[in-house]
Amino acid sequence: MENILKIERIEKYYGNRSSLTKALDGLSFDVEKGEFVAIMGASGSGKTTLLNCISTIDKVTSGHIYVGGDDITKLKGNHLNRFRREELGFIFQDFNLLDTLTAYENIALALSIQNEKAKIIDEKIKKVARELDIKEILHKYPYQMSGGQKQRVASARAIITNPKLILADEPTGALDSKSSKMLLEKMNYLNDALEATILMVTHDAFTASYANRVIFIKDGKIFNEIYKGENSRKAFFDQIIDVVTMLGGDLNDAL
């Protein structure tokens, strides 16, 4: 299997010599094409820093991150932007939809900044809207939508450019349980049917149970890693809970 993401001993330090915080401490793992990986950890464990480094929003102190074979820690300036725009898709906890644009235009923007033709944009949006069941709300503004709808629009924006990797940062964080479930099923669909590679950060065991693999992080290091394999989602969920219990601490609160 082809490695979409390869992370090699990355470290991220904050602060100065007198008070050093190691947010990431020699972390390494790979993500293969078509995988759906969840990263779990308590707050302060470094999972958001990890995501920021992969998405090039933040820079690593040392180590390498390869996406599709290219070392993205070496990228600078507009190359960074191009990488973000062409190789990555983002789904954020707070949706990050532009409030002045309709759903359609929000999705279109991801393509139009790649100078895609208007006709092709239209075709692609129609297709993705059907898949994510947001056809009816395409003309609506973010403030007219529910949280679940917003997140599905954001997902549509993330997937429409055909990115190598979709990064999801607490995608269900701001959703109620029903919307969460619906969104996660859609993400599963994107993963299964469209072979999208998804890396999702979450502290919610239920959300994580939709992934194929869960990586647990503690204090900037990998603590544990479990695969769903042939298990049912329910069994996988129980497995995750076991690890979370083992991890202890405030992750329990999140359940």
Next chain:
Amino acid sequence: MMLFKLSLKNIQKSVKDYAIYFFTLILGVAIFYIFNSIESQTIMMNISKNTLDIIELMNNMLSGVSVFVSFILGFLIVYASRFLIKRRNKEFGVYLTLGMSKKKISFILLIETLMIGIISLVIGLGIGILLSQLMSVFVANMFEADIEEFQFVFSQSAAIKSCLYFSIMYLIVMVFNTFSISKCKLIDLLHGKKKSEKIKIKNPLVCILVFLISSSFLGYAYYLVTGGLVKLQNANEIYIPIAIGCFTTFLIFWSLSGLILKIVMSFKNIYYRGLNSFTLRQISSKVNTTVFQMTIICLMLFVTICVLSSALSIKNSMTANLNTLAPADIQLLQPMNIKEDRAAKYTTSQISHSNLTSLEVLNALGISLEHDLKDIVSINYYSTPALTFRDTFGTTLEQVQKQFRFLSFDTQENIIKLSDYNKLATLFERETYTLNSNEYMIIGDFDSMTSLRNIALASGEKISIFGATLFPKYSECKDGIIEMSSGHINSGMFIVPDEIVDENFLVANLLTANYKANTKEEKVKIEKQLLDIEESNVYILPEGTTRLTIAEASLGLGGLVTFIGLYLGIIFLISSAAILALKELSESSDNKERFRILRKIGADERNINRALFSQIGIFFLFPLLLAIIHSIFGIQFCNSILETFGNDKLLPSIVMTALFIILIYGGYFLLTYYCSKNIIKERV
């Protein structure tokens, strides 16, 4: 002093946010000082007494205008500081949750305002003092005073005045700040930004309808102030096109903000290219909520453009007029044949001597003109109750009266013999005329009046005077002057054949002559001798008009209008640009979030900057464009009002105006762009 430290830190921290505010304050102080210091500059100059009188008038007017200006600047400063407070709601919220009292927060703001005030005053005064040295060269040029050597002028009174006025303004700001702090609630302070704005898409059909209706009304208003101006019956009616203009400006902004988006959206290839859709939505969402502000700014710019270009052109054309309107050195107008019933105004001796011409009066007073004057032309005015303004219209009277009810129709017309006029015209190097014994003609150059008289002339109205009946030779008034003046104010003189005139109706004598002198000093000396005569009870003194006094008066008047126009124009320009800039910057925190999202989905830095540039650019350009369209008609209107001054030199003044706008408005635009760019910039 904990609070003091806090506010000092605050200013340091937010210097970038305050840049526009600072810039405006400094500019305001500097301009205020410069225009108020003109007084002490003119005192230093070598200027004749006539000009000095006008300069004094100008200085009085300037200080009057300064009060008005300080009101505008006061509003601007209050407005600006309210913006800045809004930006800092969260900060104040944090203070309040920490248990700081509102009194203390007000105190922090007070110190901040005080410090900003002092700093801006000092810098503004410094810049003002430097620039006023440049201004003094301009002032000297304007009044044609010669500066022998450069003098550094510091006007203490202007400096004190600036400090005083601005202190009052800052005081008002402090009161406002305290008031707005005492009124606010903690919950609003902390969550003030979470307000989700609803974006309403207006019904395009309604927009098109409103746009068409308001455009046609605006067109009608344009017509009223240009082509239809003749129809205006009295001065109050000018408010109609102005009111229509203001209202339609609002409606046009309102409808365009909905329409433009719709139109561009229908061109999908443009709309979905790069960040176009984002930029357009940014603009339209803002125009939606700021239609009213746009209108105010547009109207202010419109006033600025008209005031600046008219004011600058008056000076130009006044100087140009001098040669055509004052071709001789001196004219003396001597009222003659005063009737007994005017005894209230004149003494009996004056009345009995009123058969003398100006030459004879001066001779009688012992002033000999032989040595001083050459090219002497003496002409007589005649006037009869049989020929009033009303009588000249004949059968067209009703038509004219209907249109111009406010005119007085009972004035007696001035009549001049043809040979007299031809003598004068020869001296003035103008065309001479011939008339048959039953013909008359009218000489005039005041367009509003001559166009009125042309109605009667075109219909061939006859006049009956001194027992003769005369018909017009020409179907319109002929251009020409009798009395010298600084403007086109000859409203029409009747030229008739010599032989019909009855000498009993002689009312005045006009003497026109040149000085036997070559240098200005000699001319001034002669003029003094002829004009500075002691009042006499025996004789009525002739009323003198000279080329020199006209030149000085028009110089002074031109300077006066120019300076006041410049002052008001610049202040208006600064105010409108500053409001736009502050509005734009106050939204930059919302924008920051939006641009952050754009970066996250991978938009290039170049594209982001371009989007920001066009967003701010269009926001600045939109009101300016409509203001320019307004001005095209507004300037024409100003011209028709000011036509007595002549309007041949409009182009250079329009160029100057454009230069001012590009400099100040453009400067604000660039400053806003760089500040916004700084705000949305993300540290990676």
